[in-house]
Amino acid sequence: MSRYETVIGLEVHVExxxxxKLFCRCATSFGAQPNAHTCPVCLGHPGALPVTNEQAVLLALRAALALQCTIPPVTSFDRKNYFYPDSPKAYQISQFAHPIGRNGVVEVAFGRTTERIRIHQVxxxxxxxxLIHEPYRSLVDLNRAGTPLIEIVTEPDLRSAEHAKMFLEQLRDIILYCGVSDGKMEEGSLRCDANVSLRPIGATTLGTKTEIKNMNSFRAVQGGIAYEVARQTALLDRGERVVQQTRRWDEAQSITIAMRSKEQAQDYRYFADPDLGGIALSDQLITQVRDALPELPLAKRQRYEQQYGLSEYDAASLTAHVALTKLFDEAMAHAADAKTVANVLLGDVCAYANAHxxxxxxxxxxxxxxxxxAALLAQGxxxxxxxxxxxxxTLQTGEAPNDIVATQGLTQIQDSDAIDALVTQVITAHPQSVADVRSGKTQALGFLVGQVMRASQGKANPALVNELLKKRL
Amino acid sequence: MGHIWDAPLAHIARSVRQKELSVTELVAHALARIDTVDRRVRAFLTVDGDGALARARLLDAQGTDGVLAGLPMAIKDNISTRGIKTTCASKMLEHFVPAYDATVVARLADAGTVLLGKLNMDEFAMGGSNENSAFFPTHNPWDVTCVPGGSSGGSAAAVAAGEVLFALGSDTGGSIRQPAAYCGVVGLKPTYGLISRYGLVSFASSLDVIGPLTRTVEDAALVLGVLAGHDARDATSASITPPSYVEALTGDIRGVRIALPREYVAEGIDPDVRDAVFAARAVFERLGAHIDEVSMPHNEYAVATYYIVASSEASSNLARYDGVRYGMRVDDAQGLQDMYTRTRSVAFGEEVQRRIMLGTYALSSGFERAFYGQAQKVRTLIAQDFRAVFDQYDIIIGPTAPTAAFAMGAHTSDPLTMYLNDTYSIPMSLAGVPALSLPCGADARGMPVGLQVIGKPFAEVDVLRVAHAFEQATTHHLRRPALRDAYAAKEADA
Known part of the structure; x- marks a missing residue:
């Protein structure tokens, strides 16, 4: 058992x-020719000015509200000044003094327990x-420059690499539910940096932290943090100090590598961007956006268990994908049987989607x-x-089950006389199997049931077939 | 041609619209004037003679019904012109050709004007004498040993010397008004946000405005009408529908309440300038206006406040000139940091580097509160001074600058004196209110003196009406520099 408590805070960038784009009307699409989606504004040409994309503000507001943040009456942009070739204006337009959300909270399920992870700001x-580095030269592609992001900064509330990964997965689900982002880590539309420090168990002050960057998958987040915890533990055990620095996760070697120390930290000289006025967020707008928020994954999962009596596993599986919960909720709106609907969705529907x-x-x-x-099944x-x-x-053509059953005459045969006639046919046709059943070989009964079902083109009520066969043997 | 060249812009444009006057002739005349006069004035950085003549022929062939039909004009070289170099009078952008037109350039083109070229200025609009141009200084047409003022010195000189019918300048702390005063022309700094800044190379974004430099107030009103109005590409552009500025020029200012701040005629002002302002006061009284002296107590902090606010914003706005994507880059750099440092050290002039350093310091962590933060608070107090006066008065008047044009080289080694020269023009920039400079006399040397007419936000109508009434009642605007007549004399000889 470690003598240290792990303290983790995450900075999550969501596209x-x-x-x-956020300040010009260039497209945000992924994978175009380098610099195809650029204009004087996102190229930082002299005299070009930014104009805020209202849709981005609304999406950010939706995310901030989903994370239960306090929303300021006016939000505004600041300039973060630094020189780097991927930054065409040599400043990033960001938010510093009046971010769109502060003091939020996410309820996260870690197995059977639920914890509240605080959000510092959005x-x-x-x-x-x-930047594309080649031997002897580096190239700049500004297609992505100006793409709108939100940065979600947590308080240092996470206590293990595994929890950090679980938090991030559930945060991603919230983002997806709200339709704020695609949340694809592989394509970079979700990125995560982690601040990690250790302190003696029972201590209340924070230890010296390191920041880990370049973790490009959920697995990398867990791996990077776990490595860093082990590295810091070893340092402290040897009586050495942790140096405050930024470290890069190297996926291939599965280690973190020092990038720069805090002494080299930049002074970003933040100040309110004079090209952009403040954006008033009226109570009416906030209420409107909040009311339009979907039910979030954890709440939905708990409701599925309580309201419909679904198992924890089924509830978790259904809420893992937005499309699945949508189908489930729609079906339930028609007063269907929850267990049947869950089985159909998690069974055949998912299998079909995977197979295709x-x-x-x-x-x-x-x-x-x-x-x-579900109703057709329940009614027999x-x-x-x-x-x-x-x-x-239905999955292939979109035809309604009721229509398919009606036009193809698939209604189950409940009539004993009709089934009995089929039973007679089967018994006559398979004397050997009949003999086997009578001599105690019960597997042969299954064969005969199958033959009756086939003769009915699958429409006979299987229970009735069973009963009538047994009676005759 | 000589006679029509002196006519009001509205008259010339009407003649063009009615096909009584050919645009090609007008443009050829302008180019001939530039050819004769500009070797001494040096107002132009780029003359696009071929482009202007081609455009003139097109307008003649197609006809134009624009408000400014056929008028040859030129633009300060910090306003983006597609396909024509826009250098900001800096080595940094010496060969920079923009990919797009500023909104004002597009609006002027729509109104039927012809662009003759780009005008000299202090580098990145930082300076008040045009001596900070990286290429060469512009000379004052009234006396070529004097500065034309700045930073829109090329614009003011080109109008005064009769090289163009009007020009565009930009004003951050007096850069339209002071050169207008020094060159004896009319310069209007409109309310912040009235004219789109899209395409104006940013110096200090919260202060920068574009405005016209013209020979008369009526011309200024006409051009303003074309430039003003909301632009979706500038988030700081006001959502207002501009009124008719020309219709405001009634000549009647009876009952107008005018304030003259004591601080504007206190110590530091040249006695000749003060006399001219007092003479103007008498003119206004004669015209039936009511004038009181008032106090604007925070005026004395304006210059310090301005140099912190403007330099801070400039330090960020000019960071994009890093040698990576466009503009100058040293070619023997040892790595990225060396490339940044040496490119910027070589390509920016002394004054620009001074202000970048000043602004960087004022925004630094640990100093921001004491400098940039504090300056913003004082800026609010200065704006409140204006609001307080405008609660009781319609117009404020004062001198545009403490002296008339000074000799070239007089202040180049003393930046602080140069900064204090902006004492009377900076407060209006900080408050964002409209202010116009027009000729109101001359000093003992015969150099023009400017009167500043200041109004409430978006009350350009009042400013123009009052300035126009003064102009109609006086003859200062009819005085012309001798150099302007050099071309006329040459034309007469021929």
Whole structure:
């Protein structure tokens, strides 16, 4: 058992899902020719001026409210001054004095317990460009320069690498639920830096921290922090000091490497950007955006367990994807049976999506379809095998299950006389199997049931078939 | 051509619209004047003769119904012109050709004007004499041994010397008004936000404005009408619909309440300038205006406040000139840091470097509160002084500058004296209010003296009406520098 308590705070950059950049009308799309999406404004040409993208402000406000932040009456932009070739104006337009949100909180489930991780602030800022280093020269691509980001800064409330990863995953889910970002770490639309320090257990002051950058996946976040905790533990155990510095996670070697120490820290000379006025955030606007927020993942998960009696596993699986919860909620709006709907979604629907490598949101199925299917099953109108067949057709064509059942005459046969006639046929056709059953080989009963079902084209009520067969043998 | 060249802009434009006057002839005349006069004045950094003539022929062929139809003009070289070098009179941008037109350039083109070229200035608009141009100084047409003022010295000199019919300048702390005063022309600094800054190379973003330099108040009103109005590309541009400025020129200022701040005619002012201001006061009284002396107690802090605010913003605005994407770059740098440092040390002039250092210091962590933060508070107090006076008065008058144009080289070794020269023009910039300079006399040497007419925010209508009434009642604006007539004499000889 370690003698130290780990203290972690995260700085998470989230690229906002806007059509255009934060201060000009260039497209934000990913993967274009270098410098194709640029103009005098995002190139920092002399005399060009920024104009704020209102959509980005609304998305940032939505994120800040989802993180339960306090929203100021007026939010404004500041300049963060520093020289670097990927920064075309030699300052980044960011928020310093009046960020869009402060003092928020995220409720995070760590296994069975739920903790409140405090959010220090949420602020809007523009992204920098990208440098491409070649032997003997470096190139600058400013397509990404000016892309809107929010930076979410947590308080130092996380206590382990694993919790940091779980927090980040759940934060990403919140961002996705709110439609604020694509949240793709691989494409850089979600980026995370971590501040890590150790202190003796029971201590109240913070130890010296290091900042870890370049963690490009959830696994890297956990790996980078775990490495840093081990490195700092070893240092302290040897009686050495932790040096305050910025370190880079090297994925290939699975280690962190020192980049620069705090003594080389920049003075960013923040001041209010005189090119941009303040943005008033009226109570009316805040209420409107807050009211439009979707139910967040954790709340939804707890509700699924309590309201519908779903298992923790099913509730967690359903809430792991926005598209899945949408279908579930839609189906439940039609008063369907929760357990049946969950089974259909987590079973055949997910399997189909995986097999066809198709995102759920692109499939033509709706919550109403799922509700119909569940009702058809619950009423005994169709059998399980038929249900699978109907579902597959719905997934392929978008036809409603009710219509499929009606037009193809798939309604389950409940009539004993009709089934009995089929039973007679099967018994006559398979004397050997009949003999086997009578001599105690029960597997043969299954075969006969199957034959009756096949003769009914799957429509016979399997329970009734079983009962009638047994009676006759 | 000589006679029509002296006519009001509205008259010339009307003649062009009615096809009584060819734009090509007008432009050829302007180019001939530049050819004769500018070797002594040196107002132009770039003359685009071919472009101007091509444009003139196009306008003649197509006809134009613009408010400023056919008028040859030129623009200060810190306003972005697509395809034409925009150097800010700096080595840094010596070969820089913009990819886009400033909003004002587009509006002037829409109004039918012809751009003759780009005008000299103090480097990045920092200075009050045009001696900070990295290329060469401009000379005052009234006396070529004197400065034309600055930073829009090229604009004022070109108008005074009759090389253009009007010009655009920019004003951050007096850069339109002071050269207008020194060169005996009209210079208008409008309310901050009335004219789009999109395409004006930023010096101090919270202070910079674009404005016209013209021969008369009526011309200023006409040009302002074309320039003013909201621009979606400038977030600090005001959402107002400009009124008709020309219609405001009624000549009637009876009952107008005018304030003359004691601080504007106190110590430090040249007696000839003070006499001219007092004479102007008498003119206004004769015209039926009501004049009182008032006090603007925070005036004395204006210069210090300005040099902190403007330099701080400049230190950030000029950071983009780093040698990476455009502009000058030293070619033998040893790594990135060396490239930044040496490019900026070589390509920026002394005054620009001084202000970048001043501003960087004022924004530094640990000093920001004492300097930039404090300056913002004092700026608020200065703006409150204006509000207090404007609660009771319609207009404030005062001198534009403490003296008339000084000799070249007189203050180049003494930046502080140069800064104090802006005492009367800076407060209006800090408060964002409109102010116009127009000729109101001459000093003992015969150099023009400027009167400043200051109004409430967005009350350009009042400023123009009062200035116009004064102009109509006096003859100062009719005085012309002898050099301006050099071309006319040559034309007469031919």
């Amino acid at each position: 906002l899902k806007t059509q255009t 602020h809007l800022e523009e992204d920098a460009g990208k 490598d198709a995102p759920l949101s692109t499939l033509p199925i709706t919550g109403a379809h799922i509700a119909q299917l 109108t169709i059998s399980q095998p038929i249900a699978k067949k109907v579902l597959k057709q």
